[in-house]
Amino acid sequence: MKAWLFLLLLPSLALAMGTPPQKPVAAAPGNPGIMLRDDALKTSPSSAADAVAKLGRGDKVRVLTSNGGWTQVYAAGKTGWVRILSVKSEIAATPDLGALVEAGNRPRDPGRVVAVAGARGLDEVELKAARFNPDELVLLDTYVASRSDAEQFAQLASLTRRDVPYLPAPESASQSSMSKQP
Amino acid sequence: MKRHLPWIIVAFCGIGLAQAGDFDNILRGLIKQKMQPAAPTQPAAPAQPVAPSAPAAAATAQQKPADQLLKALLSGNTSQEEELRIGQQISGNLLGAAPLVRDDGLQRYVNRVGRWVALQSERPDLPWHFGVIESDDLNAFAAPGGYVFLTKGLYKKLKNEAELAGVLGHEIGHVIRKHHLKLLQKSQAIAALGSFFGSKLKNENEIVQNLIGNGAEIVARGLDKDAEFEADRIGLVLGARAGYDAYALPAVLAEIGHVAKNDKSVSLLFKTHPLPEDRLGQLSEAVGERLDGLAEGQSGVGRFYRLR
Numbered sequence: 205m206k207a208w209l210f211l212l213l214l215p216s217l218a219l220a221m222g223t224p225p226q227k228p229v230a231a232a233p234g235n236p237g238i239m240l241r242d243d244a245l246k247t248s249p250s251s252a253a254d255a256v257a258k259l260g261r262g263d264k265v266r267v268l269t270s271n272g273g274w275t276q277v278y279a280a281g282k283t284g285w286v287r288i289l290s291v292k293s294e295i296a297a298t299p300d301l302g303a304l305v306e307a308g309n310r311p312r313d314p315g316r317v318v319a320v321a322g323a324r325g326l327d328e329v330e331l332k333a334a335r336f337n338p339d340e341l342v343l344l345d346t347y348v349a350s351r352s353d354a355e356q357f358a359q360l361a362s363l364t365r366r367d368v369p370y371l372p373a374p375e376s377a378s379q380s381s382m383s384k385q386p
Numbered sequence: 387m388k389r390h391l392p393w394i395i396v397a398f399c400g401i402g403l404a405q406a407g408d409f410d411n412i413l414r415g416l417i418k419q420k421m422q423p424a425a426p427t428q429p430a431a432p433a434q435p436v437a438p439s440a441p442a443a444a445a446t447a448q449q450k451p452a453d454q455l456l457k458a459l460l461s462g463n464t465s466q467e468e469e470l471r472i473g474q475q476i477s478g479n480l481l482g483a484a485p486l487v488r489d490d491g492l493q494r495y496v497n498r499v500g501r502w503v504a505l506q507s508e509r510p511d512l513p514w515h516f517g518v519i520e521s522d523d524l525n526a527f528a529a530p531g532g533y534v535f536l537t538k539g540l541y542k543k544l545k546n547e548a549e550l551a552g553v554l555g556h557e558i559g560h561v562i563r564k565h566h567l568k569l570l571q572k573s574q575a576i577a578a579l580g581s582f583f584g585s586k587l588k589n590e591n592e593i594v595q596n597l598i599g600n601g602a603e604i605v606a607r608g609l610d611k612d613a614e615f616e617a618d619r620i621g622l623v624l625g626a627r628a629g630y631d632a633y634a635l636p637a638v639l640a641e642i643g644h645v646a647k648n649d650k651s652v653s654l655l656f657k658t659h660p661l662p663e664d665r666l667g668q669l670s671e672a673v674g675e676r677l678d679g680l681a682e683g684q685s686g687v688g689r690f691y692r693l694r
Contacts, residue, residue: 240670251682270640272545272685273633288636289670292663326484326521326537327654334483341478343486344517347493351510354501361547361686363629365506368680371619373612374671 236294237267245284249274473531484519495691500554506627509562525655528557547686551625552635559620565613611660615668631683
């Protein structure tokens, strides 16, 4: 009898422990976001993946997570992936704890405490007080990669040149002498 | 107004503050070095950087070139060598504040990736130098003539080679569009005007002093934010040209956007750059549908050099 009851409970337990809820239950998942352009909602973070829906510019979505150049969103009852530049999170920079702690001092293991204790910043005061260090420049010089070195290195990873024109400044951007080519 | 990259200027005012008396010597030394005909085959690599302590030979005779440099800056006709001298000086100062991470493998790796990305630009044959510097801050810097640095803190945030390429591409963008030279040039213009309308006619030394004084002003101002947006567009494109995932730089920006705004590690970055959200918004608008036909690039995650 008791075992039977337990079995009944199992599915809900699994549900509770499973992947993040994909439907808004009490609170909607993720953060509010808005589509900046029309884009396909893909089943996985890849341009080769199937599209499960079509989202339009201005559509409200919930931003769940990101993976490289892709953002996972929940919209119209579906969860999928869009290009990172297609969607904008409306909550600016939710400070996620991981990043926050990582950026600060995170003595993860005792061995690291020493290093972290001496965490180095690089602020204006330090930069102003900086003294020319010729030895570092000499060292820097020893790491220089020649053109052929770099080309060979690219070849090793099958990186091939592609023809991509420069992007013009968007119309909304204010024009200044800085944006013009010399 | 967003301030930016004060460090170029910072470098100058660093000289001004920390070694005011040495500045003329440095500049003279630099210019002198420039005046010596370099072997044509020898890339203008700073194999022999000029230390502040370099003897200021023939002090008076060397004042002319200082004037030339100022004139070059003013007219916007800085030669590549002059550009290099300035960049070398700034880089030497920066490295004085934050030395290179002592990891040969890392530095070589970054130089190869960086050079490959720079090869996709219109200045492929500058003597490009890339370095990861000892700092837990998240930041990256460029100096005229092809010097690019990123902090260890930022490097550790990167997930793959494509993201590194995007970050380096952004800095390469500053170099190839001469953003910092233009910034200096602006301050020179002010300095020169000040000199002109000031009572006494300036000799070169006084002009140099003026330059330093004005440099401090620029620290508070920094680069135009449009220059940052432009560097983002260039960084994205250069990464894509190099065969990497075009969306890697946006991914880095999003990642940086997750850091709390008041975190110490991003204070200088956010002081000198538009916020990541704004940069992403600008990139989004600039990209539009332009990359829709582009084949997926590589992430290069497999050989990404990870820091312990």
